[in-house]
Amino acid sequence: MPHLQSQSLLIKLQQQLQAADLWSDTPPSPKAMASNAPFACDSMPFEHWLQFIFIPKMTQLIEHKQPLPTNMAIAPMGHHVWQSMPDKKPLIMLLDEFDHLLSTSKQ
Template sequence: MSDQQDPIAEVADRLLNIEAEMRRIRVWSFEAPSPEALASNQPFCIDTLDFTEWLQFVFLARMKVIVERGHGLPAVSGIAPMAEEHFRGRPEAGDRLVRELEAVDRLLSDS
């Protein structure tokens, strides 16, 4: 038997870390965007949401459903580069958040 943790459990742990880090750097929102903003067809809802809103209300929300229901994980992820770009030149330091997203990208791309 392998000592490796179940990929779904690892992703679940990372999702919790992402939420905790977003709260720590104060980019967690307590008010959801409008349904219209969430319905964007653009990647990362770039035309209607801030990146951190997309991360919270689209990515985390969808990934939590996948994890909770035991659905198959996405085969690829590339969110960390978008996060790096978002936090470049901003007052809040997103380094830890980017590292957590890199870990999720690796987990999803390797599973």
């Protein structure tokens, strides 16, 4: 069940990023993608991390029916990055929902 719910949330996340004009047609450089910093915060904006790292990795886990992460905490970064942008509240709420789903589900 968490796989189907996660897949649905990933679709909503992509739609919200696109609606907020945060979806990019240009991927980050290989060097940026190789960042070891949390959320690759030293090499790309948070929305790029969501688009180019988080969404593809979660999609792969779902497609291969692999265990999903637990105790996930992505929303605090969303709160930090977008706290002064009321128009990003739907994105933050979606990340809160994702964190809650994966932190409380039994896989």
